[in-house]
Amino acid sequence: MESEKLKKNLLTIIGLIIAALLLSSCEEEISLELPVVQEKLVIDGYIEPNGPALVWVSRSIPFSVASEMVVESDLLIRDALITITDGMVTDTLKQIPGGFIFGGTGLYWNYNLTGQIGQTYELRVEHEGRVATATTTIPQPIALDSIWFQTEPNFSDRGFIRGILTDPDTIGNYYKVFSKAINKDIIIFWKPFGTT
Amino acid sequence: MLSNYLNISNLCLFFIVYYEFFGLSFFPNPNHSIKFGGVLTLHRFTPGNASASSGDVDFNTGVRKKLRSQEIGIYLLDDFEIGNRIRINAGLRYNYFNHIGPYDDFIKDQNNTTIDTVHYKKGKKVADYHRLEPRISLRYAVGLSSSFKAAFTQNYQNVHLASFATVSFPTDTWVPSTARIKPQLSRQYSLGYYRNFKKNTWETSAELYYKNMENLIEYKDGSLVEDNVAENIDNSFTFGSGDSYGIEFLVKKRKGRTTGWVGYTISKTTRSFQELNKGQSFPSRFDRRHDLSVVVTHRVNRKWKISGILVYGTGNSFTIPSSFFTFDGKLVAEAGERNGYRLPEYHRLDVSATLKGKESRRFSSSWTFSIFNLYNRRNPYFISFQEDGDYFSPDLQIKATQVSLFAFLPSVTWNFKFK
Numbered sequence: 001m002e003s004e005k006l007k008k009n010l011l012t013i014i015g016l017i018i019a020a021l022l023l024s025s026c027e028e029e030i031s032l033e034l035p036v037v038q039e040k041l042v043i044d045g046y047i048e049p050n051g052p053a054l055v056w057v058s059r060s061i062p063f064s065v066a067s068e069m070v071v072e073s074d075l076l077i078r079d080a081l082i083t084i085t086d087g088m089v090t091d092t093l094k095q096i097p098g099g100f101i102f103g104g105t106g107l108y109w110n111y112n113l114t115g116q117i118g119q120t121y122e123l124r125v126e127h128e129g130r131v132a133t134a135t136t137t138i139p140q141p142i143a144l145d146s147i148w149f150q151t152e153p154n155f156s157d158r159g160f161i162r163g164i165l166t167d168p169d170t171i172g173n174y175y176k177v178f179s180k181a182i183n184k185d186i187i188i189f190w191k192p193f194g195t196t
Numbered sequence: 197m198l199s200n201y202l203n204i205s206n207l208c209l210f211f212i213v214y215y216e217f218f219g220l221s222f223f224p225n226p227n228h229s230i231k232f233g234g235v236l237t238l239h240r241f242t243p244g245n246a247s248a249s250s251g252d253v254d255f256n257t258g259v260r261k262k263l264r265s266q267e268i269g270i271y272l273l274d275d276f277e278i279g280n281r282i283r284i285n286a287g288l289r290y291n292y293f294n295h296i297g298p299y300d301d302f303i304k305d306q307n308n309t310t311i312d313t314v315h316y317k318k319g320k321k322v323a324d325y326h327r328l329e330p331r332i333s334l335r336y337a338v339g340l341s342s343s344f345k346a347a348f349t350q351n352y353q354n355v356h357l358a359s360f361a362t363v364s365f366p367t368d369t370w371v372p373s374t375a376r377i378k379p380q381l382s383r384q385y386s387l388g389y390y391r392n393f394k395k396n397t398w399e400t401s402a403e404l405y406y407k408n409m410e411n412l413i414e415y416k417d418g419s420l421v422e423d424n425v426a427e428n429i430d431n432s433f434t435f436g437s438g439d440s441y442g443i444e445f446l447v448k449k450r451k452g453r454t455t456g457w458v459g460y461t462i463s464k465t466t467r468s469f470q471e472l473n474k475g476q477s478f479p480s481r482f483d484r485r486h487d488l489s490v491v492v493t494h495r496v497n498r499k500w501k502i503s504g505i506l507v508y509g510t511g512n513s514f515t516i517p518s519s520f521f522t523f524d525g526k527l528v529a530e531a532g533e534r535n536g537y538r539l540p541e542y543h544r545l546d547v548s549a550t551l552k553g554k555e556s557r558r559f560s561s562s563w564t565f566s567i568f569n570l571y572n573r574r575n576p577y578f579i580s581f582q583e584d585g586d587y588f589s590p591d592l593q594i595k596a597t598q599v600s601l602f603a604f605l606p607s608v609t610w611n612f613k614f615k
Contacts (some may be wrong), residue, residue, distance in 0.1 A: 028597065066592070067595070
C-alpha cells in the first residue's frame with residue numbers, strides 16, 4: 001500500500017517537473033547579422049485570350065531591409081521598360097498610375113494587343129540595366145465537362161467544388177482553379193483575390 | 197484580409213518493438229568470448245499530417261498512411277587476444293528488412309503525375325533488403341598504461357531522419373526504409389591513442405575518426421511536409437551522401453574526492469545532394485565545429501556531494517530566407533543558402549548538491565538540489581519569421597523571433613531505494 005502511494009506521489013512530482021520545463025520556454029525578438037543580399041527584379045505576368053497583357057514588376061526585399069520598415073519605394077518599380085511582341089507587332093506596356101497598386105507591386109498593361117489562342121508572345125523587361133525575357137504560348141482552352149458543389153455533412157457553411165475536365169494527351173498541362181464566394185470576394189484585374 | 201495558413205502537425209507517430217529472441221555466449225578460454233544472437237524489430241510509422249486553408253477554402257490534405265515494416269538481425273561477435281599485446285574484437289551482423297502491406301504505392305511519371313496505383317494486401321511484401329554489417333577493432337597495448345586502437349564499423353540503418361529546413365519550426369520526420377528509401381549506410385574508421393597516469397587515476401585519450409554516409413535523405417526543394425493526397429511520403433525525398441571527420445580528446449579523473457572529465461571534439465559534418473544547393477555540399481544541420489563538456493563531482497564530506505556540468509557547442513546550422521518578394525498577390529520568401537546560417541552557440545552550466553539521507557536496513561534515500569542553466573543562458577531552439585503589418589499598403593516588417601527553451605530552473609529531487 002505504502003509503495004503504491006509513493007509511486008503515485010512520484011508520478012505527480014514528475015508531472016510537475018515536466019510542466020515546469022515546458023513552461024520555461026521564452027520568446028524574444030532578435031536581430032540577425034546577415035550577409036548583404038542584392039535585390040532582384042521580380043516579374044509576374046500573364047496574357048489571356050481576348051485580354052490584355054498584364055505584368056507586375058517589383059523588387060525583392062533583402063531580409064536586412066525587410067527587418068526594418070518596408071516602404072513603397074522598396075518594392076515598387078515605376079520606370080521599367082516593358083515590351084511585348086507576337087512576332088509581328090511590338091508594343092510597349094504602360095504603368096497604371098497611382099491607386100492601382102496591387103500587392104505593393106507596379107502593374108503595367110497594354111490593351112492594344114490582346115491575346116489570341118495559339119499565339120506565341122515574347123516579353124522583355126528592362127530596368128536600370130537589367131534585362132529579363134520570357135516566352136509563352138496561349139494553349140487551347142479546355143472546357144469543363146461538368147462542375148458541381150458538394151456539401152460537407154460536418155460543416156454547414158462549406159463544401160467541395162468538384163469538376164471534371166478532359167486533359168488532352170500533351171505533357172506539361174497545368175490548370176489553375178479560381179473560386180470566389182458570391183457577394184463576398186472582390187475581383188481586381190481578373191485575378192481572383194482571396195482564393196487561389 | 198486574406199488569410200493563408202499551413203498547419204503542420206508534427207506528430208509523426210511511431211513505435212518500435214524490439215525483441216531479442218535469442219542470445220548465446222561461449223567462453224573457449226578466459227581470454228576468448230563468442231556471442232551469438234538474434235534480434236527482431238517491428239516498426240509502425242504514422243507520418244504527420246498537414247492542414248491548410250486560404251480564405252474560406254480548406255484544402256484536403258488526405259489521410260495518414262501507416263508504414264509497417266519488420267527487421268531481423270543475426271549477429272556473431274568474437275573477442276580474443278593474440279599474445280599479450282593484441283586484442284581483437286570482430287563481428288558480423290546480417291540484417292533483413294521487410295516493408296509490408298497494407299500499402300498503396302503511387303507510380304509517378306517524370307512530371308510527378310500519378311500514372312498507376314499498386315495496392316499491396318496486408319502482410320504482402322512491398323520492398324526488402326538483405327545487408328551485412330562487418331566490424332573489427334584492434335587494440336595494441338604499448339605498455340601497461342598505454343595502447344593504440346584502430347576500428348572499422350559498417351552499419352545500415354533502416355530508420356531515417358528527415359528535417360524540414362525551410363519551415364521555421366524545426367520539423368523532424370522519422371521514416372522507415374521503403375522501396376525508394378534505401379537503408380542508410382555508414383562506414384566509420386577510427387584511430388585512437390589511450391594513456392593512463394598515476395595508477396589509472398587519470399585516463400586520457402585522443403581519437404581521430406572519419407565517417408562516410410550513403411543514402412541519406414532530405415526533403416526535395418519546394419516540397420511540402422506530408423502532402424498525402426495520392427502521394428507516398430518517400431516521393432518527397434531526395435538522396436545524397438555525407439561526410440564527417442574530427443578528433444576527440446578526453447581527460448578523465450577516476451579516483452579521489454574530486455572526479456570528473458573534460459571532453460572536447462572538433463569536427464566537421466557535410467552533406468552533398470545532387471538536387472540540393474546546386475549540387476554543392478552544405479553543412480549538416482548538426483554540424484558542430486566545437487563541442488566541449490566539463491563534468492566535475494566533489495565529495496565534500498560523508499553527507500554532501502557537489503557537482504557541476506558545463507557544456508558548450510557551436511550552434512546548429514539552418515536555412516533562413518535571404519529575401520522576400522510579392523508574387524501572385526502573395527508575399528513569398530526566397531530561401532538563402534542551404535544551412536548557411538548559424539544559430540548562436542549553445543552553452544549552459546548546471547550545478548547540483550546531493551545530501552545523503554539516513555540509511556536503514558531496508559531503505560536508503562538522498563536529496564538532490566540542482567539548478568539547471570545557472571546563469572540563465574537563452575539558448576536558441578529555433579528562429580521564426582513573422583510578417584508584421586500589411587504588405588498591400590505597403591507597411592510591412594519581417595520580424596525574427598527566437599524561441600529558447602529551458603531557462604534557469606531550480607529543482608529538488610528525492611531519491612529513494614528499497615533494499
